Amino acid sequence: MEAIHCRQKQVAVLKDLFGKPHQMSVPSLFIYGHTSTGKTLVLNTLLKTMKLPHVIVNCVECYNERFLYEYILNYIAGNFDMMAATADLIKCDNMNDFIRHLKQIVTGLNSETLYIVFDKAEFLRDMEPNILPTFLKLQELTDLNVFVIMVSDIVWEKYRFGTGFCEPFVINFPDYSKEELVEILCLDCPEEYPIGFYNMYANLVLSIFHYACTNLKELKHLVLLNFKHYTQPIKKGEVSITDTKKLWKNIEPHLKKAMSTLYLREVSSCQWENYQYQLETSENASLQGLLNKSHVELPFYSKYLLIAAYLASYNPAKSDRKFFAKHSGKGSRKSQQSKKSERTSNHMLGPKPFPLDRLMAIFYSIVDARVTPTANIFMQVTSLVSLHLLGHAVGEDQIEQPKYKCLVSLDFIKSIARTVNFDVLRYLYDFV
Incomplete structure (x- = not known):
């Protein structure tokens, strides 16, 4: 046993x-x-x-x-x-x-x-x-x-x-707690590294992914896949095993990429690593454009709805007044200082669910023309879900207050925003 x-x-x-x-x-x-x-x-x-x-x-x-x-x-x-x-x-x-x-x-x-x-x-x-x-x-x-x-x-x-x-x-059989997940993940610790070092690395990965994922198989895959990136500076002799700050800086971009593919892998781990290697080292512009293809044809208002969904997913609800309410001002210095002191960005934590009424409020705030709330507008939300650009965050049977998540990447939404001359970074909490 x-x-x-x-x-x-x-x-x-x-x-x-x-x-x-x-x-x-x-x-x-x-x-x-x-x-x-x-x-x-x-x-x-x-x-x-x-x-x-x-x-x-x-x-x-x-x-x-x-x-x-x-x-x-x-x-x-x-x-x-x-x-x-x-x-x-x-x-x-x-x-x-x-x-x-x-x-x-x-x-x-x-x-x-x-x-x-x-x-x-x-x-x-x-x-x-x-x-x-x-x-x-x-x-x-x-x-x-x-x-x-x-x-x-x-x-x-x-x-x-x-x-x-x-x-x-x-x-x-309840879900494993964070401490139990760390204990199980540490069973895969390589022999050449101390268990305390691997424990700290597993806690670091879970601090980012545990909010969005509690599946042991998925977390084990992520931990094993990114460990070689985490230890790469140590093998090169650039940092020591105790320099956690530099190790974190090295692993952060790799964890961002892993967050964008959480539960969405359609290839093996080996193919995923080859894909990342080509993405980082390729100097061929056509290959780079192919790997980062993010062009899609959408109706005019559907583009604004998708932009509004992205803002609702990655902006905290408390920031809506600052970005979308008229005459809101820039906020107090205290709030700006508290934002600077935040360690983890909203993009690192992944998309958050948002209710339909918040989506529509942001949509009507960012669209230039005055739009009448008709059934056609709400049907476009359903179309975005069917295209897997939005996803249901709760059961579809909850008619009174449905919630959604935006499933597209930042590069994708920037490409969509350029087609309607909308500066999306100006309205994102992490970039202001």
Whole structure:
């Protein structure tokens, strides 16, 4: 169990539920939590370490009922490695046949608890309506020592769509805290560097990205990808390992680039590094223009709406009065000094969500002509969302106060602003 970190509480609960091998267990268990919270890792490690008989079903791969039934039955019967010998495989088309075959197979085995694990269990909701209720009470229907475990990214309440459900025992895997993420990330510390140095680097990266991302896999990728840039001055002998200020100056531009591609990678890490190398070293203007292509044709008012969305995403709400209210003045010297003392820019933290009414208020302030609020203007907001230039920050079902995020880069918005002769930097909080 040394491979599992920061999940001691969940491991203890699971061990208590599993009990001894020949004891009757609870009928069903539901494990839920966001992606990369250790659900599958903890469960698989426990089942293998304790040498418990189990079958793990990926509900994405077993996309229909027949595949699901036959996978479970053949795996338990030991036929799964003999897929070529089709004559030996068990055929099953419905739930009644599944229960009958399961009784025959398990009765011939010892009386140890059999664990049936459904990973990505939310896909079971798309199958026949009798599948979920039947698996939840499989122990009762078969009179066998069977323990059904469902692992999902969504809460149990979204599984209830009718009557006849047997409520499972529910375990939540919460998101890792910042301290727990640092502890896990430090497991990848290279041998040539002290753990304290890597811990400080991981804390530095998390101080920027933790606000926008809590996904362990994504954060681990970012930390490993940028560590060589962080240590590059040390390897060249330009700075010492304790000179954190110079190390931060060196890594800051690389972290800015990483923030713009958070969750949006469409290439591998190696391809991303090659892309960055070409971007930094290329002297060919045509290649530079190709890599930084940010031209798109938009209607006139859509351009202003996109500019307003960018300003709403990267300006704090308290600065709207200063930039967009008439006769607002330049603000007090105290507020200007406090702004200079801020260490992290809004662009480093990524886009913030903003309500629709704030977007429209900024739009009407920056557009020169007097625009009547019509349905056409609001439809253009929807078009920007469909083009992935804006994104919904909360559920689309919240009609009263929808919130959005601007998804474009600073270079892109500067290119759009030039087409309408608008000085966008003059209205950005980080550049004033």
